[in-house]
Amino acid sequence: MADIQLHNTLSGKIENFVPQKAGEVRMYTCGPTVYDYAHIGNYRTFVFQDILRRFLKLRGFKLNHVMNLTDVDDRIIANAAAAGKSIRDYTAKFVQAFFDDCKTLSIEEPAHWIRATDHIDDMVKLIQRLQKKSFTYPGDGSIYYRIAKFPEYGKLSKIDLTGIQAGARVDNDRYEKESARDFALWKAPKPGEHFWETAIGPGRPGWHIECSAMAMKYLGETLDIHTGGIDLAFPHHENEIAQSEAATGKPFVRYWLHAEHLLVEGEKMSKSQGNFFTLRDLFAKGYKPSALRFALASVPYRKQLNFTFDGLQQAASSVERLRNFADRLKRGKFSAGKQEGMATRTAKAAEDFDAGLADAAVLEFLATFDKVFAVVEDNDGEKLRTLGYGSGGSGPSDEEIDRLVAERNAAKKRRDFATADRIRKELADRGIIIEDAKDGSVRWKRK
Ligand SMILES: [Zn+2]
Numbered sequence: 001m002a003d004i005q006l007h008n009t010l011s012g013k014i015e016n017f018v019p020q021k022a023g024e025v026r027m028y029t030c031g032p033t034v035y036d037y038a039h040i041g042n043y044r045t046f047v048f049q050d051i052l053r054r055f056l057k058l059r060g061f062k063l064n065h066v067m068n069l070t071d072v073d074d075r076i077i078a079n080a081a082a083a084g085k086s087i088r089d090y091t092a093k094f095v096q097a098f099f100d101d102c103k104t105l106s107i108e109e110p111a112h113w114i115r116a117t118d119h120i121d122d123m124v125k126l127i128q129r130l131q132k133k134s135f136t137y138p139g140d141g142s143i144y145y146r147i148a149k150f151p152e153y154g155k156l157s158k159i160d161l162t163g164i165q166a167g168a169r170v171d172n173d174r175y176e177k178e179s180a181r182d183f184a185l186w187k188a189p190k191p192g193e194h195f196w197e198t199a200i201g202p203g204r205p206g207w208h209i210e211c212s213a214m215a216m217k218y219l220g221e222t223l224d225i226h227t228g229g230i231d232l233a234f235p236h237h238e239n240e241i242a243q244s245e246a247a248t249g250k251p252f253v254r255y256w257l258h259a260e261h262l263l264v265e266g267e268k269m270s271k272s273q274g275n276f277f278t279l280r281d282l283f284a285k286g287y288k289p290s291a292l293r294f295a296l297a298s299v300p301y302r303k304q305l306n307f308t309f310d311g312l313q314q315a316a317s318s319v320e321r322l323r324n325f326a327d328r329l330k331r332g333k334f335s336a337g338k339q340e341g342m343a344t345r346t347a348k349a350a351e352d353f354d355a356g357l358a359d360a361a362v363l364e365f366l367a368t369f370d371k372v373f374a375v376v377e378d379n380d381g382e383k384l385r386t387l388g389y390g391s392g393g394s395g396p397s398d399e400e401i402d403r404l405v406a407e408r409n410a411a412k413k414r415r416d417f418a419t420a421d422r423i424r425k426e427l428a429d430r431g432i433i434i435e436d437a438k439d440g441s442v443r444w445k446r447k
Pocket residue numbers: 029030031211236
């Protein structure tokens with residue numbers, strides 16, 4: 001098999017992937033900040049990392065994968081305080097929605113889902129390590145990271161640090177490159193806001209220390225792969241490197257992988273532009289999870305993805321074609337003459353494919369393809385029903401359809417065409433299309 005090659009943001013180059021321990025990959029993904037429903041731009045990154053992890057598994061790697069939930073940050077603290085709720089209560093709804101969405105998009109679960117609020121102790125300990133090595137200084141009850149003490153600062157995002165004043169600091173968790181400053185590891189409590197009493201004083205962690213502490217706790221001091229959206233490269237990941245490497249003296253991550261932005265109809269997605277979509281917005285418009293997953297995976301992750309409704313429609317057709325193809329293969333609907341050409345094409349698609357095996361091998365290849373892309377298996381209706389959306393919400397169950405189709409077959413057999421037509425119409429009205437094949441077999445699908 002070909003070597004695995006990954007583009008590493010750190011080197012700016014494509015590198016051969018070799019994990020530290022043969023056969024095992026330690027991977028960390030920055031999960032969502034659960035202050036709202038995640039949007040399709042977020043899910044582009046999560047689908048990307050899902051395809052990566054499925055691919056690594058397919059290649060036989062044992063995966064130790066951690067994804068965090070950022071359930072404490074500036075926005076959550078502010079929103080929870082405004083709503084008069086605890087952090088747990090405020091974020092519960094969005095955490096559940098994220099889990100549901102991932103399941104709906106066939107995003108596999110990592111080995112560990114972890115929450116920042118369960119790891120405050122680990123963050124405090126990491127800050128203490130940095131204090132001992134003089135990488136920190138206090139200011140107004142907060143604790144800041146001294147970037148001048150870490151000469152490699154900027155190596156991930158290639159930021160130019162000339163002109164940055166030593167000692168100038170920033171309190172926000174999210175800021176632009178132009179505002180690169182000493183950042184907060186620990187934030188002093190503000191009136192009315194939640195805080196923790198700890199060995200380093202009362203307060204709450206900054207966003208960046210959360211990921212450093214949690215990643216190293218579960219994956220060791222050097223990770224194989226760290227993924228995230230490109231917007232996280234600076235300052236978040238740059239700061240993760242500064243914190244972790246200053247504390248341990250070891251490389252924090254060997255391969256950094258970042259997914260590019262998503263545009264909607266060529267524009268930046270924003271609530272004020274009215275082009276901001278969560279998954280639920282799209283399911284409510286009648287789009288299927290598989291089409292969305294296919295659309296989000298359809299452009300290489302390092303290229304901007306221009307999400308359009310035309311494209312989503314095309315993705316739906318592509319999935320439909322793949323499913324029909326799989327279905328026809330399963331039913332042996334290809335004549336002998338066609339198999340040769342198909343085998344050739346499949347062999348081209350999968351290098352290690354045994355071209356002589358025609359149908360069975362093509363099916364096997366499709367199954368392999370689906371282990372990574374997860375769209376061929378048709379479970380959209382079930383997923384949408386679970387979330388209470390679309391025709392999936394009111395459509396008949398598979399069992400009921402099978403029963404009605406059998407009734408119709410029986411009616412046709414006894415030449416009771418009126419009954420057969422009535423059943424066909426009833427199913428059509430409920431969103432089920434019946435197709436009669438030339439050989440007398442019958443298949444159905446949901447509209
Ligand atoms: Zn993170």
